[in-house]
Amino acid sequence: MMTRVDPSLPALARRATAPHAIVIGAGLGGLAAAMRLGAKGYRVTVIDRLDVPGGRGSALWRDGHRFDLGPTIVTVPQVFRELWRACGRDFDADVDLRPMEPFYEIRWPDGSRFAASGDPEKMRAEVARLSPGDVAGYERFLKDSLERYEFGFEDLGRRSMHRFTDLLKVLPRFAMLRADRSVHAHAARRFRDPRLQMAFSFHPLFIGGDPFRVTSMYILVSHLEAAFGVHYAMGGVAAIAEAMARVVEGQGGLMRMETDVDEITVEKGRCTGVRLGSGAHVIADLVVSNADAGHSYDRLLRNHRRRRWTPKRLKRSRWSMGLFVWYFGTKDTRGMWPEVGHHTILNGPRYGGLIDDIFLKGKLSEDMSLYVHRPSVTDPGVAPEGGDTFYALSPVPHLGGDDPVDWQAQAEPYRQRVQAVLERELLPGLGAQLTASEVFTPETFRDRYLSPHGAGFSLEPRILQSAWFRPHNVSEEVDGLFLVGAGTHPGAGLPGVISSAEVLAQLVPDPQEAR
Structure with missing residues (x-):
């Protein structure tokens, strides 16, 4: 009787002898890097201190409510589809994406509202409803946005910027596009109405920028x-992370969860692997760090002399704001608050003043603006039957200021203030319906994600902390070390961290050249 040979065995045998790559961190950038490395033929081990993949894109369950801890919006599905294709897989077979319409609603204290939409005519109508004289400015703003997308996203954002000559080549284009001007300053040139200036300038807050x-x-x-719409992944971004982990394991990669990496080991200027919190040394041919860039250089390379990303350099860097996030569930509310959709932005009475308090003064203000996420209107499985699941996010100062907020004392009073705003402006009667509750402060981000100063999005994306000025995807400190994620080029946000792995794949040598 002839024995059948599994046709995958030769491939598995080759994989067993392939060069070994370690990925520190199972955030979305790390998982995307692992997928890219696996597709290139590396034997990959992903190591993460949490119990589930996803990093800031993971989820918690409390009393039948699923709390999506971090990102909630997918804006450029193509980066995921391209990542899956590079691995010989179909993203849409693994993840159920649902388009949002409207994308989100913005509300102001005067009662006015703005619904962002994927329908161009609806968008023009919304602009005209608030400020008829700003429609022409809106059209110009869209053209401005397209120019910067073509240059900043499709060009710079999808290739490495680690050489100084890369910067020199693009400086004229930066100058022509007035990259020195701020997002708000540009919006103010196109819109006269302050509400529209806010509606078309707040987006950097979702990647940690002022x-x-x-x-x-x-x-x-x-x-x-x-161009691409706003989408929601059924099961939350955690479902995307879980699908990515399955691809990694399907490639023969190993997911080592609940494991701390204490140090990146270096010998003769080259990365040799990692030392775990247990003391074990795991050898690798190359290491990719999806830990925060600040943590990677300040902590994981603490025993190696750094030339550029020294403790002094990191100390004077500008970090993104912190985040206060209240996750809460409700009972018997599925028919309540019918005008509250999936994504709502509640503006406080101040815009510029509040931003200054957060980013410049490091002050916890009495007033606040909130992003409110209500996924149960799209995904009923996030809550018990008849209930809802929410989170309310408030930008706050990070912990690196001269007088950081004592969140041990302030967390509950601030949560109560958030609840009061919600009851007054969006969810009347909320208090009587509350069930599960969980609070994350900048201290949580510091301790759970090892984020310097508890910053929500690593380094702030100012012009002198972007492109060549940002930590590079290939480390200039140690040979064989690469970086991905929010703190590296091209930056924070789902498209940015997934694109960082695309850039990584261009820089990492083919497996036969790695040893």
């Missing part, structure tokens, strides 16, 4: 929304 000071290149987000 709209009044980050480069106007980031108005490209308006084109991303118009």
Whole structure:
């Protein structure tokens, strides 16, 4: 009787002798890097201190409510589809994406509202309803956004910027596009109505940037929304992370969860692997760090002399704001609050003043603006029958200021203030319906994600902390070390961290050259 040979065995045998790559961190950038390395033929081990993959894109369950801990919006599905294709897989077979319409609603204290939409005519009508004289400015703003998308996203954002000559080549284009101007300053040139100035300038907050000071290149987000829409993954972003982990394991990769990496080991200027919290040394031919870039250089390379990303350099860097997030569930509310959709932005009475308090003064203000996520209107499985699941996110100062907020004392009083705003402006009667509750503060981000100063999005994306000025995807400190994720080029946000792995794949040698 002839024995049948599994045709995958030769491939598995080759994989067993392939060069070994370690990926530190199972956030979305790390998982995307692992997928790219696996597709190139590396034997990959992903190591993460949490119990589930996803990093900031993971989820918690409390009393039948699923709380999506971090990102909630997918704006450029193509980066995921391209990643899956590179691995010989079909993203849409693994992940159920649902388009949002409207994308989100913005509300102001005067009662006015703005619904962002994928329908161009609806968008023009919304602009005209608030300020008829700003329609022409809106059209110009969209053209401006497209120009910056083509240059900033499709060009710079999808290739490495680790050589100084890369920067020199693009400086004229930066100058022509007035990259020195802030996002808000650019919006103010196109819109006279302050509400529209806010509606088309707040987006940098979702990647950790001050709209009044980050480069106007980031108005490209308006084109991303118009061209690709806003989507929600059924099961949350955690479902995307879980699907990515399955691809990694399907490639023969290993997911080592609940495991701390204490140090990146170096010998004669070359990375040799990692030392775990247990003391074990795991040898590798190359290491990719999806840990925060600041943590990678300040902590994981603490025993190696650094030339560029020294403790002094990191200390004077500008970090993104912190985040206060209240996750909460409700009972018997599925028919309540019918005008509250999946994504709502509640503006406080101040825009510029509040931003200054957060980014410049490091002050916890009495007033606040909130992003409110209500996934149960799209995904009923996030809550018990008849209930809802929410989170309310408030930008707050990070912990690196001269007088950081004592969140041990302030967390509950601030949560109560958030609840009061919600009951007054969006969810009347909320208090009587509350069930599960969980609070994350900047201290949580510091301790759970090892984020310097508890920053929500690593380094702030100012012009002198972007492109060549940002930590490079290939480390200039140690041979064989690469970086991906929010703190590296091209930056934070789902499209940015997934694109960082695409850039990585261009830099990492083929397996036969890695040893």
